[in-house]
Amino acid sequence: MTSGADIELVQLTKRYGPALAVDGVTLKIPGGTYCCLLGPSGCGKTTTLRMIAGHESVSEGDVRLGPTVVTDLAPAKRGTAMMFQSYALFPHLDTVDNVAFSLKMKGVDKATRRAKAMEMLKLVHMDHLAERRPSQLSGGQQQRVALARALITDPQALLLDEPLSALDPFLKIRVRQELKRLQLQLGISFIHVTHSQEEAMALSDLVVVMNGGRIEQAATPREVFNRPATAFVARFMGDHNVIAGRVTRKDGGRIMFEVPGGAAFVVPESLPAEVGQPIEIAVRTDRVHIADTGGIATGCGLTGLVQNIEYHGQKVQVALSAPGVDEFSVQVPETAFFAKPLSVGDAVPLAWTADDVHMLHASPSA
Known part of the structure; x- marks a missing residue:
């Protein structure tokens, strides 16, 4: 050949x-x-x-x-x-x-x-x-x-x-x-x-x-x-949560933004963004942790309401809703989930680290 x-x-x-x-x-x-x-x-x-x-x-x-x-x-x-x-x-x-x-x-x-x-x-x-x-x-x-x-x-x-x-x-x-x-x-x-x-x-x-x-x-x-480039890529590849909001403040290399439901989040300043500008971030579903009560880091977490639970063998996929955040999911290792099982309707505190947040570009197809 x-x-x-x-x-x-x-x-x-x-x-x-x-x-x-x-x-x-x-x-x-x-x-x-x-x-x-x-x-x-x-x-x-x-x-x-x-x-x-x-x-x-x-x-x-x-x-x-x-x-x-x-x-x-x-x-x-x-x-x-x-x-x-x-x-x-x-x-x-x-x-x-x-x-x-x-x-x-x-x-x-x-x-x-x-x-x-x-x-x-x-x-x-x-x-x-x-x-x-x-x-x-x-x-x-x-x-x-x-x-x-x-x-x-x-x-x-x-x-x-x-x-x-x-x-x-x-x-x-x-x-x-x-x-x-x-x-x-x-x-x-x-x-x-x-x-x-x-x-x-x-x-x-x-x-x-x-x-x-x-x-x-x-x-x-x-x-x-x-490192998905856009919200479309993050959603299409799967296993990513996309959160969309608007920049409210820039401080010390970090960007603060709010979603329509009023929750505030933080992301490292990896892309140019100005106050008032729309912003989207991605957080992998396996990097989100179910936190102990009160253990949510400022700007790196939310409280979600469990909507659906699916058993996938090595992992359990938990779908949640939260004000201003669409289709939020968490992958929980099987052993960890059944050690502290959840039920539909539970209010669950969720957390991630700033290093697990990835800022997304605007889509060229938009």
Whole structure:
């Protein structure tokens, strides 16, 4: 396999009449990177992938693969390969001929293309089923055949459109491990569209969170989870509480702000903010502690009313309400929760430290 080239999107835009599907996306994906385009339905991630592949025309901007602008090139001439969500295997061909099909269309002789196809099937551990037809394969096996077929052209980047969406939960975990193994072995970039936060966190070197046709944040999984750039990212990644208010005072490197219900909070001054300005912060649900009565640190806590309790095995998720604060949750370790269990309707004092507070930027999609 050839080593992967950098992929660069420069102000990439897609319009469908008056509707703006992708809005000036600029992104550099280094060669050899596993990149996930992550976001809700309609955020522009699949349209972006299809423009990289050449299956969707570009309204404005450019796609570069290495030093080459490939914006107007046909899909087969770009150096990329795409694995479609439907797999799109030919039902009348056996596994080896499905994988070899693109080489047949290029005029490669039968012996050479079948040998190359068997090499690809070995790579995805499917060579023992080379003579079976798609109807004789499970969904996971069909996916491996589709993957081998995409890789047979020696692409510099492999593009995957929600490749795990049709698989059951246990198979998803196995197949994503296989995808990461292949990506590391081949040394090329994989660009993988998903709406699953868990999938993106498990696979990615680079997570690109999209919303409303724009990029909200592009960073490592750890950076995205620990330091979400915007309230959208914090909420979409999950396990974060977002508190919105207005700055009331700045004092000694700290910002004080109030929420509509009257509660006051404090955050270290990590972003420019002026008195009267709207502000949003994030606090991870596992960093919030159920405090003893009166143990709430000034500006770093609240009293919530328990609305719902869910047992998740290693943790218990407690949802609470508080004046001016929407959808506040706490993750309590299982042992700690059952040592001092809570009930719906309980008033609970909650606390966190100033170091656990992360100040959020305004969303580019707002």
